[in-house]
Amino acid sequence: MAEPSAGAGAVERALAVLRGRLDARTTAFLNSCVRCGLCADTCHVFLADSESESMPAHKVERVARLFRRYHTLLGRLTPGFVGAQNLDLEALEGLAAAAFGRCTLCGRCALNCSVGLDPSTIIRFARTVLGAAGMVPKGIRANADLALETGNNMGISRENVLETVAWLEQDLRDTLGDPAAAMPIDRYGARVLYAVNPREVKFFPLSLSAAATIFHVAGEDWTLTSTDFDITNYGYFAADAAAARAIAERLIARAEELGVEELVVAECGHGYRALRWEAPEWLGRPLPFKVSSLVEVMAEYVDHGLLRLDPTKNADRITLHDPCNLVRNGGVIEEQRVLLRAGAADFVEMVPNREDNYCCGGGGGMLAASEHAAKRIEAGRIKAEQIRATGAKVVASPCHNCIDQLMELNRFYKLGVEVRTLAEIVADALVLPGQPAP
Amino acid sequence: MHATTLILLAAMVTSVAVFTALRFRLGSVPAPIAPARGSAAAGILYAFTFAFAPWAKESASRHLPSYLAGIAYHVAVFAGLVRLAVSLVGPSLPSLANGVIAVLAGCGLACGLALLVKRCTDRRLRAVSVPEDYFANALVNLMLAATLAAALRPSTLPVFQIVGAVLVLYAPLGKLRHMLFLLTSRWVLGATFGRRGVRPTAVRSRSDHG
Amino acid sequence: MSEITIQGRTFAVDEEGFLQKPELWNDEVAKLLATTEGVTEMSPEHWAVVRMIREYYLEHGNAPMIRLLCQRTGINLRTIFKLFPAGPAKGACKVAGLPKPEGCV
Structure with a gap:
C-alpha cells in the first residue's frame, strides 16, 4: 500500500519526537501492555480481516517497541530480548500502515482492555511521530491545512x-x-x-x-x-x-x-x-x-415540550449507529435515543450499542485517507452486518463522518437503507405550531 | 538473620527504590479542565472494582478461561510477594496460612504454565510476543514454584528468598513493571470514562434550556 | 493509485475511484464512471448536473456549491440526491471527472 513518501531528514525528525519527553498518560499506557492479546476480537478491524497486524495489542506493540528502544534500559542494552526496535524508514512505514490504516481511534479496545490502558492514545502518539516525518495521509493533512489557511x-x-x-x-x-x-x-x-x-x-x-x-x-x-x-x-x-x-x-x-x-x-x-x-x-x-x-x-x-413530535411521521424501521467520538468518547449516550423513541414509530437498537458499539470503520480521519479506502470498506463489514440484522430501512447517525461511511457501506454491502442525521428525522416528525397534536 | 534474608531485603529495598524513581520520572497527569459530565471518582472506583468482573469486559467474557487463569496467576503472585515480605521478619507460618499459600501458588503456577503454553502455541499471541514475554512468564512461574515449595517444605525457604530476590530486582526493568504502571493507566482511563459519563454512565443532564 | 476497467477501458483512478487525470474526461468516460455510481442511464438531468460541475471545475479548480448547482441547473436538492445516490460529492463530482473534493466526503 502506497504511503506518502517521506522526505529527507524524515527519520531524524520523527526520532526527535520519539526521543522527547512523553506525557505521563502515554508513558503509563506504553509501559502497561502485557500483550495478553485478549483485545483482539474487540476491534472491528481485526474482526473483519483476522490479520494479526490488526490486533490492538499488535498496533500498540509497534509503538511500544520503538518506545522501549529509546526510553528503557533493557531496550538500549538488550534490544533483541525485549523486542526493542530502531526507528528507521521501514519502521515508520509499518507504523503508518498500522496507525492510519488499521486503527480508527474508536477506543473500543480501551473500554475492553484487561489491563485498563487506552491504545488509541498510543496510536495518536504514533501519528504525531509520523507527522514529524511528513507521513500523515495526504487527505488528512490537506484538510487540516485548508482549514488553517481558509x-x-x-x-x-x-x-x-x-x-x-x-x-x-x-x-x-x-x-x-x-x-x-x-x-x-x-x-x-x-x-x-x-x-x-x-x-x-x-x-x-x-x-x-x-x-x-x-x-x-x-x-x-x-x-x-x-x-x-x-x-x-x-x-x-x-x-x-x-x-x-x-x-x-x-x-x-x-x-x-x-x-x-x-x-x-x-x-x-x-x-x-x-x-x-x-x-x-x-x-x-x-x-x-x-x-x-x-x-x-x-x-x-423535547423534554421541555418545546418540540412536539409525531412518531408516525417516521414509520419505517429505524436503527441507530452510535458514533465513537460522540458516545464512547464523548458521553452523549441516551439523548439520541430520547429523540428516536419520541420521533420514530419503529426504533430498534443494533447489538451491541451505546458505548459498546462498533466503529463504522470510517473514524479517525480514515475517510479522508484514500490510500486506506479498501481497508476502510473491509473493516466496515462488522457494522454492515449489525445493520442488516436489525432489518431497518433507515440508519440514523449523529455524525456526518459516520454517515458518509455508512452511505458507502450501504452501497457496497447492498443494505438497502437510507442514512440520515438525527436532525432530519426529528424535523420530519415535527408537529408544527397550530397543527393538532398527534 | 540468614544471609538469604539479607539478600532479599537488599533486593526489595533496591526494587522499591527503582520503582519509586520510575514513578517519580513518570510525572503526573494534568488535572482536566473541561467541565465533567459524570464523575471521575466514580470512574476510578469502577475501574478498580466492577471492571474486574468477568462479565464487565468482552476481553474477559469472551475468553473466560484465559481471563480467569490470568486472575488466578496474579492473585498467586500477590500472595507470593506477601509471603516474601513476611519471610523478612519470621520464617515460619501457621499451617493454615501455609496451606492457603500452597493452594494459591499451586493454582497460580498451573495457570502461569498454561498461559505460557498459550503464548507459545497461539498464532495471534506469538505475533505480538517478544523473547522477554516468555522469560518474564517463566521467571514468575519459577517464583510461584518456589513459593509452593516453601509452603510445603519450610527448609526450601532460602531458595524461595533467592528466587524472590531475583524477581523483585528484575521486575522494574522489563514487562513486569506493568505492576506499577497499570495502576496509573487504570486510574487515568477510569477517570476519563467517569468524567465523560461513559462508564459508569452518567444520568442525562437536564439543564437550563427553555 | 490504482486502475479500474469499465467495459474494457482502463483508467487510472485513486483508491476511491476518482479519475486521476481529469483531462481524460469526456462524455463516454462520464457514462462509464456513472455505472460505478449506480447510474445505469444518464438522463438529461444527470447531464445537466455533470456539465455544470465540469464547467465550474474547469473555471475555478474545485467543485461548485450545491446552491449554485441547484440554481444554475434548476434541479432541486432532493432530486440531485436521487440522481446520484452517493450524493453530489462522491457521486456527481466523480462522474464529472473531478478529483475527490476536500473535507469530510
Whole structure:
C-alpha cells in the first residue's frame, strides 16, 4: 500500500519526537501492555480481516517497541530480548500502515482492555511521530491545512456561506409557510451559536435546514456564523497538537466574539469531542460558554415540550449507529435515543450499542485517507452486518463522518437503507405550531 | 538473620527504590479542565472494582478461561510477594496460612504454565510476543514454584528468598513493571470514562434550556 | 493509485475511484464512471448536473456549491440526491471527472 513518501531528514525528525519527553498518560499506557492479546476480537478491524497486524495489542506493540528502544534500559542494552526496535524508514512505514490504516481511534479496545490502558492514545502518539516525518495521509493533512489557511476544511468563502444560508432561509420560509422563519447569521448576543461541518454548507444542506427548522420551532435565540464556522478538526486526526489547537481556537474565538452562552455543535462526532472535551485542555483554560451537541439540545427541547413530535411521521424501521467520538468518547449516550423513541414509530437498537458499539470503520480521519479506502470498506463489514440484522430501512447517525461511511457501506454491502442525521428525522416528525397534536 | 534474608531485603529495598524513581520520572497527569459530565471518582472506583468482573469486559467474557487463569496467576503472585515480605521478619507460618499459600501458588503456577503454553502455541499471541514475554512468564512461574515449595517444605525457604530476590530486582526493568504502571493507566482511563459519563454512565443532564 | 476497467477501458483512478487525470474526461468516460455510481442511464438531468460541475471545475479548480448547482441547473436538492445516490460529492463530482473534493466526503 502506497504511503506518502517521506522526505529527507524524515527519520531524524520523527526520532526527535520519539526521543522527547512523553506525557505521563502515554508513558503509563506504553509501559502497561502485557500483550495478553485478549483485545483482539474487540476491534472491528481485526474482526473483519483476522490479520494479526490488526490486533490492538499488535498496533500498540509497534509503538511500544520503538518506545522501549529509546526510553528503557533493557531496550538500549538488550534490544533483541525485549523486542526493542530502531526507528528507521521501514519502521515508520509499518507504523503508518498500522496507525492510519488499521486503527480508527474508536477506543473500543480501551473500554475492553484487561489491563485498563487506552491504545488509541498510543496510536495518536504514533501519528504525531509520523507527522514529524511528513507521513500523515495526504487527505488528512490537506484538510487540516485548508482549514488553517481558509478557516474551514473545504475552503468555502464567506460570500458562499452567506448566499447558501440566504437560499436555505428562503426554502425554509416556503416549506414552513412562515415568512418570519429565519436563519440568523453573525448575530451578536444570540444565546446559541450553531456551528456546522462545512460539507453541510457545500454539499449536504438538508441537515442544516433541519436544524434551522428545529431552532425556529423551539423558539431558540440562535445564530450561525459566516466565518470560522467549521467544527471539524483534522489537526486532531493528524495528532498535530499545534494545528488542532489553532483550528479549535478560531471557532472558540468567534463564539467569544459573538458573546454566546452556548456553542452547539452540529452532528459531528470528532468535532464534538474536540470542542467539548479536548479544546479546554489544548488552550489550558475553561471556555466561557457551554459546549453541547445538537443531539443534546434537541433532546432537551423535547423534554421541555418545546418540540412536539409525531412518531408516525417516521414509520419505517429505524436503527441507530452510535458514533465513537460522540458516545464512547464523548458521553452523549441516551439523548439520541430520547429523540428516536419520541420521533420514530419503529426504533430498534443494533447489538451491541451505546458505548459498546462498533466503529463504522470510517473514524479517525480514515475517510479522508484514500490510500486506506479498501481497508476502510473491509473493516466496515462488522457494522454492515449489525445493520442488516436489525432489518431497518433507515440508519440514523449523529455524525456526518459516520454517515458518509455508512452511505458507502450501504452501497457496497447492498443494505438497502437510507442514512440520515438525527436532525432530519426529528424535523420530519415535527408537529408544527397550530397543527393538532398527534 | 540468614544471609538469604539479607539478600532479599537488599533486593526489595533496591526494587522499591527503582520503582519509586520510575514513578517519580513518570510525572503526573494534568488535572482536566473541561467541565465533567459524570464523575471521575466514580470512574476510578469502577475501574478498580466492577471492571474486574468477568462479565464487565468482552476481553474477559469472551475468553473466560484465559481471563480467569490470568486472575488466578496474579492473585498467586500477590500472595507470593506477601509471603516474601513476611519471610523478612519470621520464617515460619501457621499451617493454615501455609496451606492457603500452597493452594494459591499451586493454582497460580498451573495457570502461569498454561498461559505460557498459550503464548507459545497461539498464532495471534506469538505475533505480538517478544523473547522477554516468555522469560518474564517463566521467571514468575519459577517464583510461584518456589513459593509452593516453601509452603510445603519450610527448609526450601532460602531458595524461595533467592528466587524472590531475583524477581523483585528484575521486575522494574522489563514487562513486569506493568505492576506499577497499570495502576496509573487504570486510574487515568477510569477517570476519563467517569468524567465523560461513559462508564459508569452518567444520568442525562437536564439543564437550563427553555 | 490504482486502475479500474469499465467495459474494457482502463483508467487510472485513486483508491476511491476518482479519475486521476481529469483531462481524460469526456462524455463516454462520464457514462462509464456513472455505472460505478449506480447510474445505469444518464438522463438529461444527470447531464445537466455533470456539465455544470465540469464547467465550474474547469473555471475555478474545485467543485461548485450545491446552491449554485441547484440554481444554475434548476434541479432541486432532493432530486440531485436521487440522481446520484452517493450524493453530489462522491457521486456527481466523480462522474464529472473531478478529483475527490476536500473535507469530510
